[in-house]
Amino acid sequence: MEREHLIKPVLDHSYPTVQYGKGVFLYDEQGKAYLDASSGAVTAGIGHGVQEIIDAMMEQAGKVSFVYRSQFTSEPAEKLAKKLSDMAPGGDYWAFFVNSGSEATETAMKIAIQHWQEKGRFGKNMVISRRMSYHGITMGALSMSGHVLRRRRFIPLLEDYPVVAPPYCYRCPLQMTAPSCKLACADDLETAIKRIGAEHIAAFIAEPIVGAAGGAIVPPEGYYKKIKEILYRYEILFIADEVMTGIARTGTMFGMQHDGVEPDLMALGKGLSAGYTPMAATLVKDNVMAPILQGSKSIMAGHTYSANPQSAAVSLAVLGYVERHQLAEAAQSMGAYLLTKLREMAEGIEIIGDVRGKGLLLAIEFVRNRDDKAMFPPGEGITVRIIDKAFHKGLLVYPASGAVDGAGDAIIVAPPLVITEAEVDQLVQLLEEAIREVADELT
Numbered sequence: 001m002e003r004e005h006l007i008k009p010v011l012d013h014s015y016p017t018v019q020y021g022k023g024v025f026l027y028d029e030q031g032k033a034y035l036d037a038s039s040g041a042v043t044a045g046i047g048h049g050v051q052e053i054i055d056a057m058m059e060q061a062g063k064v065s066f067v068y069r070s071q072f073t074s075e076p077a078e079k080l081a082k083k084l085s086d087m088a089p090g091g092d093y094w095a096f097f098v099n100s101g102s103e104a105t106e107t108a109m110k111i112a113i114q115h116w117q118e119k120g121r122f123g124k125n126m127v128i129s130r131r132m133s134y135h136g137i138t139m140g141a142l143s144m145s146g147h148v149l150r151r152r153r154f155i156p157l158l159e160d161y162p163v164v165a166p167p168y169c170y171r172c173p174l175q176m177t178a179p180s181c182k183l184a185c186a187d188d189l190e191t192a193i194k195r196i197g198a199e200h201i202a203a204f205i206a207e208p209i210v211g212a213a214g215g216a217i218v219p220p221e222g223y224y225k226k227i228k229e230i231l232y233r234y235e236i237l238f239i240a241d242e243v244m245t246g247i248a249r250t251g252t253m254f255g256m257q258h259d260g261v262e263p264d265l266m267a268l269g270k271g272l273s274a275g276y277t278p279m280a281a282t283l284v285k286d287n288v289m290a291p292i293l294q295g296s297k298s299i300m301a302g303h304t305y306s307a308n309p310q311s312a313a314v315s316l317a318v319l320g321y322v323e324r325h326q327l328a329e330a331a332q333s334m335g336a337y338l339l340t341k342l343r344e345m346a347e348g349i350e351i352i353g354d355v356r357g358k359g360l361l362l363a364i365e366f367v368r369n370r371d372d373k374a375m376f377p378p379g380e381g382i383t384v385r386i387i388d389k390a391f392h393k394g395l396l397v398y399p400a401s402g403a404v405d406g407a408g409d410a411i412i413v414a415p416p417l418v419i420t421e422a423e424v425d426q427l428v429q430l431l432e433e434a435i436r437e438v439a440d441e442l443t
């Protein structure tokens, strides 16, 4: 066999070579079809092979693909920044463009710290977060991430920022039940602030709905209103990590709109370009920018490819597509249909403990015992086995396991927002077969 050169996620695993994608399907070199029920890594929001996006990319490539942002601005980047501000809750945001979700959260962290420095508050340089969270793989983003499996190897290099209890009602970390808990998990933020001292904290970062670190965990009603009120009281900025939830995925353009909360900063990625180019953004409210505009007048962040005109042109075209095809509404209605179907399926399968989520960001958590919610031992590899079975049947789903102190089994089901009812039926049928086969192997 010819030796390999490309480092793939699992080095002894064989991956098919993709040939092309169309709608919710990807096709390999043998012509086998895969229903993309995870939109890749919850990214391909508008589906694959959309001609108008390809046209926008070609048109911009014909003008100029790259300029360095310290030398030129570009029309697509200017337009995209304005468009995002117009779309965002409450408006009045500035945009800083980067290339990945990790860079977007890390840039948000830096801007939050710089905001306080420009005000002379030099001690405020921690960005705290929740214990079940994922904000990215670069060192700053990983410092903010409460994802045991992804942190483990680098712990000596990381700051220990995930200090707040997650709003995980299925396995409440505070052993309480909503609504009688009166949102004790939000109060835990205040406890952490008092312990650390607000004078040390620049910002709190959270995903509106927890993604990879647990699987579509939706906080209880009123949670974010309470969080925002606590943060306001202690003069701490709120960063919403909308990398997974943003751009219509959960049934509103931004996940935080479900709660009517306007974050001080937002991180966007994934759905922003729907996977057509690497593109991500940090959105910053006017009042957070104000001291920087009056002070040093420059954000100390950025990458060679920041505000890349070609990526900006693609993202503009994607946002236009999302709006014209009303994909937020589609995520709402098709998400409700898929959730109902998955819950019906779950009734007959004992290893399904919970089916949850919002819009088309849904997840299934697996348990050894439904009554006491006992987890499978990590060695059973339940999540990987289900994903592999599904893959062989031509169905792609995304893992969200290992978040509960490195244990736990869950998958994310998050197809492109353009999925039809018939395709949802096909998805559920293939997924049910895959889960049942693994469940049968266990008995």
Ligand code: PLP
Pocket (backbone or CB within 6 Å): 041, 099, 100, 101, 102, 103, 105, 134, 135, 136, 137, 207, 211, 212, 241, 242, 243, 244, 269, 270
């Ligand atoms: N934030 C959230 C909520 C994510 O889900 C992810 C990726 O899964 C990231 C940040 C990191 O994004 P990227 O993988 O593009 O660096």
